[in-house]
Amino acid sequence: MLNILPIEEDVYTDFIGTWKECLKVIKDNVSDLTYNTWFLPIKPVSLTGTILTVQLPSQFFWEWIEEHFNTLINRTIKEVLGEDGKLNFVITEEKEEIDSRQSSQNTQSQRIAMPQKPEFSSNLNPRYTFENFIKGEGNQLASAAAKAISENPGTNSFNPFFIYGGVGLGKTHLIQAIGNKILLEFPFKKVIYLSADEFTVEFVDAIQSNKRNEFSNFYKNMDALIIDDIQFLVGKEKTQDLFFHIFNNLHQSNKQIILSSDRPPKDLKGLDDRLISRFQWGLSADIQPPDLETRIAILRRKSVDYGISISLEVIEYIAKSITNNIRELEGCLIKLLANVSLNSRPIDIAFVKRTVQEIATDRKVNITIEHITKTVCGYLKVDENKIRDKTRKKEIVLARQVAMYLSKKLTQNSLKSIGLHFGGRDHSTVIHAVSSIEEAIATDKRMQDLCEMLQSQIEVNSL
Numbered sequence: 001m002l003n004i005l006p007i008e009e010d011v012y013t014d015f016i017g018t019w020k021e022c023l024k025v026i027k028d029n030v031s032d033l034t035y036n037t038w039f040l041p042i043k044p045v046s047l048t049g050t051i052l053t054v055q056l057p058s059q060f061f062w063e064w065i066e067e068h069f070n071t072l073i074n075r076t077i078k079e080v081l082g083e084d085g086k087l088n089f090v091i092t093e094e095k096e097e098i099d100s101r102q103s104s105q106n107t108q109s110q111r112i113a114m115p116q117k118p119e120f121s122s123n124l125n126p127r128y129t130f131e132n133f134i135k136g137e138g139n140q141l142a143s144a145a146a147k148a149i150s151e152n153p154g155t156n157s158f159n160p161f162f163i164y165g166g167v168g169l170g171k172t173h174l175i176q177a178i179g180n181k182i183l184l185e186f187p188f189k190k191v192i193y194l195s196a197d198e199f200t201v202e203f204v205d206a207i208q209s210n211k212r213n214e215f216s217n218f219y220k221n222m223d224a225l226i227i228d229d230i231q232f233l234v235g236k237e238k239t240q241d242l243f244f245h246i247f248n249n250l251h252q253s254n255k256q257i258i259l260s261s262d263r264p265p266k267d268l269k270g271l272d273d274r275l276i277s278r279f280q281w282g283l284s285a286d287i288q289p290p291d292l293e294t295r296i297a298i299l300r301r302k303s304v305d306y307g308i309s310i311s312l313e314v315i316e317y318i319a320k321s322i323t324n325n326i327r328e329l330e331g332c333l334i335k336l337l338a339n340v341s342l343n344s345r346p347i348d349i350a351f352v353k354r355t356v357q358e359i360a361t362d363r364k365v366n367i368t369i370e371h372i373t374k375t376v377c378g379y380l381k382v383d384e385n386k387i388r389d390k391t392r393k394k395e396i397v398l399a400r401q402v403a404m405y406l407s408k409k410l411t412q413n414s415l416k417s418i419g420l421h422f423g424g425r426d427h428s429t430v431i432h433a434v435s436s437i438e439e440a441i442a443t444d445k446r447m448q449d450l451c452e453m454l455q456s457q458i459e460v461n462s463l
């Protein structure tokens with residue numbers, strides 16, 4: 001049972017030796033990691049008859065021990081102290097101790113310096129684990145490295161870990177799986193996950209409320225910092241500057257940094273060179289679209305998880321139709337599931353064909369002209385309202401034409417409707433814009449990079 005008692009240092013029998021015996025047994029039964037994390041911080045306090053009392057640093061610690069090592073502890077104590085052996089726990093009463101230390105000058109420092117369980121949200125989604133991540137050729141290196149990092153955060157040569165690849169290929173899943181695994185193995189570690197976009201928004205808020213230092217200290221204090229879609233820092237110099245300092249700080253103190261991006265570091269044009277070179281210090285691993293076998297494996301596994309039975313023929317049909325986005329494979333199964341339960345009809349090929357077509361349509365419907373305009377203007381630093389005006393200023397014309405081109409490419413709006421969105425221009429203006437951008441892309445690598453970068457930002461944000 002749990003008793004919260006003050007510690008009595010003067011009770012002495014051979015409790016130290018007894019606990020050492022127990023530790024020997026325990027060490028043989030658990031990993032080094034578990035031993036160091038959970039058993040070394042325990043302090044023996046007294047031995048009365050066959051009752052050994054030990055001290056734990058916190059309530060949380062006690063709950064964890066109870067939940068995970070109860071059997072081992074009971075077995076061990078009986079082995080060392082005989083059948084009547086019992087282990088009694090006391091918990092350091094930290095608050096009171098701090099109070100008494102403040103009021104009395106000569107109180108000895110006996111508080112165990114254990115880190116506290118973090119009091120902020122890690123933002124991790126528990127759904128993303130290594131167990132439900134399917135390995136295949138396209139993600140082999142990335143997933144193996146991710147696993148290794150989660151077992152040894154910070155103190156490996158994969159720092160930072162930089163994972164890159166196209167939309168819907170499992171980057172977010174993998175980097176969150178690392179975070180979840182770290183917390184499982186090391187519950188006291190401070191792990192935080194957020195997208196570069198969220199990081200930027202928080203940073204702007206912090207500046208506005210004069211909390212720049214608090215903001216930066218909070219992140220410098222993490223054991224693992226996971227930032228998704230780091231390409232969103234492109235063009236945001238102030239945020240990059242602060243991130244640079246946080247990065248250095250964490251890296252120097254062997255804290256793990258995990259980043260994802262839609263492209264490799266060297267292609268992050270518009271990102272500070274100091275950051276690009278740092279991103280290459282550790283390990284960069286790409287994720288490629290899954291090959292046919294992996295797609296089949298993913299569909300089989302997920303259909304079991306969702307509880308729908310589909311024939312291999314249907315699985316193969318889906319796997320052959322949706323080739324480079326795992327989110328869409330999942331989406332297809334979910335749609336089938338919905339349709340099956342609505343119509344209570346079997347899943348045949350005709351039915352699946354329609355579902356696959358719907359997915360292709362959804363891809364376009366999710367992206368709106370407003371969203372495209374906002375992204376393009378934000379990136380090119382052009383006022384959104386100006387783009388609808390008559391102005392012929394060079395940078396505004398460029399933004400307008402790029403936004404029109406992307407609206408044509410990524411949405412299902414007609415030329416007429418696109419023209420209307422851009423200040424009531426007619427469809428020939430849109431045709432002209434689209435063809436001049438297409439021409440520029442064909443002849444100018446910078447224009448190609450710009451449009452690809454914008455397209456990917458738009459796609460990621462509209463998922």
Ligand code: ADP
Pocket residue numbers: 132133134135139165166167168169170171172173174298326327330
């Ligand atoms: P990204 O961040 O690269 O755009 P996500 O990590 O969001 O992609 O993945 C999209 C969806 O596909 C998620 O629901 C994820 O769980 C799933 N997924 C991706 N890769 C795999 C995989 N190898 N095994 C199982 N599920 C996967």
Ligand code: MG
Pocket residue numbers: 171172173228
């Ligand atoms: Mg993602």
